[in-house]
Amino acid sequence: MKKEKKILFWVVPACIICIAAFFLLHKLTLEDDVARDHVKVGFILEGDESTPYSSNFIRATEDLKLQYGDRVDVEAMYNVAFEDTLAAIDRLCKDGVDIIFLNSVEYGEPAKAASVLYPDVEFCQSACDNANSEPYRSNYHTFMGRIYEGRYVAGRVAGLKLQELINNGTIKPEDALVGYVGAFPFNEVISGYTAFFLGVREECPTATMRVKYANTWTSYMLEKTLAKELIDEGCIVISQHSDTIGPAVMCETYDTFHPVYHVGYNQDMIDVAPTTSLIGTRIDWSLYITAAVGAVLENEKIEDYVSARIYGNDCGAGFDKGWVKMLELNTAVAPEGAQELIDETIEQIKDGKIQVFKGDYLGVDPSNPEDTWDLNNEFPENKKSSAPSFHYILKDVITVEE
Numbered sequence: 001m002k003k004e005k006k007i008l009f010w011v012v013p014a015c016i017i018c019i020a021a022f023f024l025l026h027k028l029t030l031e032d033d034v035a036r037d038h039v040k041v042g043f044i045l046e047g048d049e050s051t052p053y054s055s056n057f058i059r060a061t062e063d064l065k066l067q068y069g070d071r072v073d074v075e076a077m078y079n080v081a082f083e084d085t086l087a088a089i090d091r092l093c094k095d096g097v098d099i100i101f102l103n104s105v106e107y108g109e110p111a112k113a114a115s116v117l118y119p120d121v122e123f124c125q126s127a128c129d130n131a132n133s134e135p136y137r138s139n140y141h142t143f144m145g146r147i148y149e150g151r152y153v154a155g156r157v158a159g160l161k162l163q164e165l166i167n168n169g170t171i172k173p174e175d176a177l178v179g180y181v182g183a184f185p186f187n188e189v190i191s192g193y194t195a196f197f198l199g200v201r202e203e204c205p206t207a208t209m210r211v212k213y214a215n216t217w218t219s220y221m222l223e224k225t226l227a228k229e230l231i232d233e234g235c236i237v238i239s240q241h242s243d244t245i246g247p248a249v250m251c252e253t254y255d256t257f258h259p260v261y262h263v264g265y266n267q268d269m270i271d272v273a274p275t276t277s278l279i280g281t282r283i284d285w286s287l288y289i290t291a292a293v294g295a296v297l298e299n300e301k302i303e304d305y306v307s308a309r310i311y312g313n314d315c316g317a318g319f320d321k322g323w324v325k326m327l328e329l330n331t332a333v334a335p336e337g338a339q340e341l342i343d344e345t346i347e348q349i350k351d352g353k354i355q356v357f358k359g360d361y362l363g364v365d366p367s368n369p370e371d372t373w374d375l376n377n378e379f380p381e382n383k384k385s386s387a388p389s390f391h392y393i394l395k396d397v398i399t400v401e402e
Helices: 002-033 052-071 082-094 105-117 147-167 187-203 220-232 246-253 286-297 338-350
Strands: 039-044 072-077 099-102 122-126 140-145 177-182 208-213 237-241 261-265 277-283 309-311 314-317 324-326 362-365 368-374 398-401
Touching: 039 052, 039 082, 039 286, 052 072, 052 261, 052 277, 052 286, 072 082, 082 099, 082 105, 099 105, 099 286, 105 122, 105 140, 122 286, 140 286, 147 187, 147 237, 147 261, 147 277, 147 324, 147 338, 177 187, 177 220, 187 208, 187 237, 187 398, 208 220, 220 237, 220 246, 237 246, 246 261, 246 277, 277 338
Parallel strands: 039 072, 039 099, 099 122, 122 140, 140 314, 177 208, 177 237, 208 398, 237 261, 261 277
Antiparallel strands: 277 324, 309 314, 362 368
């Protein structure tokens, strides 16, 4: 009897403790599932509203306010230098943000490192490919639109214009030269100008391309200078993967001996180049950003909330989900049939009838000539991540000046 009482003396409290622990855990689980009333969102941007690329992220902050109203507060830091990334993150986290969006690929490594220091903050890094690499962090995410699709469409418009100039005798077939102002020799830039050029070639088979790198994202004067050099070398069409309106302004204002047209990125350039701007393309970052913030508000995993192709903690989409958009066609200078060509090409990309990185070309890795890709076999861009991986220069048709 005494033995039984002794057992009961220990069993009863143990049962009470277990029951209490169960209810506490259940309560905490329920609290985790309950939607939040409020989220604070941080942005770390390489530019400001004057730079077309960053202005697209600023536009996304406005979309957040429209969609979620006073449930969301936004704190943005502009013109953040790479070496100041960690300091900017630290400031936002101390200000109580729940999620941070960063828009420069250079922020990727410090942002991932900071995700360890701030495990309760979600970090969303654009245009980077390190979300699924070791060390893996569940609160670090990457995202990007398949902008090469938009560049290919813009390239077809530019090629149609070049062929129109050839057909009416304004230029000779061998004069169909395309110039490109690129920021850095990154995969993202190489993939972009290659897609653009392949679009040009679809409409103008004699076209060739010259590329000059600024080795910076946001230098208005340098981008203008590089555009001028390309025009002086005979380029009829100038396009860009850089973050200012410099190339468009140069195309519009430079008095040259041959016709010049511009194809833009991130921002409609017709207002600064009304007689030379043909068209442009951009990524609509707001679709990912509003979905990611919605996930945090609902205490859900970000990738479960985003309408895109998911690669682990990485998301990407193109025309199919509205992540890539064409900017306004300048009908004052556009070639005949351009709008019909745009609409048809977008539908073919959506239907999988067009494989952009395919054709009778040999691609050569500029840093390793032994690494080549025969584009008669399609290159599967974005096969493993939303960030571009195409890094080959098309032999004999694209010349790059480092």
